[in-house]
Amino acid sequence: MTSSDDPHPGQPGPAVSTAVDGTVLAIDVGGTTIKGEITAPDGTVTAAATVATPRGAAALDAVTDLGETLLSRLGDRARREVARAAVLLPGIVDAERGVAVLSANIGWRDVIIGGRWRDRWRVPTLLDHDTTVAGWAEWRYGAGAGTDTVCVVTIGTGVAAVLAVNRRLVRGSRGQAGEIGHVAVRPDGIACHCGNVGCVETVASAGAIAHAYTRRTGRRVDGAADVLGVLDHDPDARAVRDDAVEALADGLSGVIHAVCPQSIVLSGGLSEAGDAVCTPLQAALRRKLFVVAAPDVVAGAFGARAGLVGARELARAGSRDGPS
Numbered sequence: 001m002t003s004s005d006d007p008h009p010g011q012p013g014p015a016v017s018t019a020v021d022g023t024v025l026a027i028d029v030g031g032t033t034i035k036g037e038i039t040a041p042d043g044t045v046t047a048a049a050t051v052a053t054p055r056g057a058a059a060l061d062a063v064t065d066l067g068e069t070l071l072s073r074l075g076d077r078a079r080r081e082v083a084r085a086a087v088l089l090p091g092i093v094d095a096e097r098g099v100a101v102l103s104a105n106i107g108w109r110d111v112i113i114g115g116r117w118r119d120r121w122r123v124p125t126l127l128d129h130d131t132t133v134a135g136w137a138e139w140r141y142g143a144g145a146g147t148d149t150v151c152v153v154t155i156g157t158g159v160a161a162v163l164a165v166n167r168r169l170v171r172g173s174r175g176q177a178g179e180i181g182h183v184a185v186r187p188d189g190i191a192c193h194c195g196n197v198g199c200v201e202t203v204a205s206a207g208a209i210a211h212a213y214t215r216r217t218g219r220r221v222d223g224a225a226d227v228l229g230v231l232d233h234d235p236d237a238r239a240v241r242d243d244a245v246e247a248l249a250d251g252l253s254g255v256i257h258a259v260c261p262q263s264i265v266l267s268g269g270l271s272e273a274g275d276a277v278c279t280p281l282q283a284a285l286r287r288k289l290f291v292v293a294a295p296d297v298v299a300g301a302f303g304a305r306a307g308l309v310g311a312r313e314l315a316r317a318g319s320r321d322g323p324s
């Protein structure tokens with residue numbers, strides 16, 4: 001940890017806002033694995049590794065070790081050409097102060113990142129929030145590239161959106177824009193962990209889809225992919241998928257009326273289901289919208305790699321606020 005008198009301990013200084021064309025180190029910390037990659041300026045991945053995510057603050061030490069491992073695979077000259085790193089964390093992240101505020105899933109709270117990665121790796125290092133950066137990457141470089149107003153919906157453990165309006169990323173007051181997973185859409189539905197009832201997340205998250213299928217059929221599945229993989233011949237799987245799509249459409253209705261996006265991009269692991277989710281969601285929106293045009297619904301370009309791609313692009317760009 002660095003001393004607390006550094007006003008921006010997680011950030012390397014003013015140079016951070018400018019783009020670099022050098023080699024970058026990208027690390028994405030997930031609940032199950034931590035993925036890391038070093039990418040050369042021409043896009044070649046020169047080192048890559050994945051490790052299991054330890055519980056608690058030890059996960060942040062594992063990030064340090066993974067970065068060192070990857071950097072050590074480069075020759076001396078290539079090592080000197082690493083211009084910047086970016087690390088994405090789940091949960092609540094205070095990027096400005098350099099604090100990993102909370103990950104209920106992995107189990108840390110208020111850990112000061114400070115200069116730990118910058119000092120160990122000897123590379124300026126950015127810290128940011130995983131879902132936000134993954135959504136930003138889909139908008140700027142993926143399935144939303146070229147659109148001015150877009151809503152990137154990440155469906156995984158939860159459901160959350162990253163919103164760009166007129167070529168600007170919407171942060172909202174307190175940085176809390178995009179929590180569409182907690183729009184209540186089923187008044188008689190399932191209790192949500194947030195304290196409300198019938199949130200989008202209780203019907204349409206990956207876990208909710210798996211649970212709904214097991215409740216309906218008595219058959220256990222490993223995850224939502226198992227349900228979406230049998231749509232062709234299993235009417236129960238289709239019914240669960242349809243419920244999830246209806247809840248997503250209801251949850252998106254408000255944001256579509258408010259900002260009129262050109263497209264909805266589905267991101268995260270579930271986006272790999274592609275048309276199996278995009279096509280019925282597009283149809284549901286067409287049915288439910290009367291005043292505003294139904295946006296196109298498209299699968300993300302990066303799938304489960306959106307976080308890692310986002311970390312790479314963030315490290316190159318230096319900021320999510322640059323001109324689009």
Ligand SMILES: [Zn+2]
Binds near residue numbers: 193196
């Ligand atoms: Zn909720």
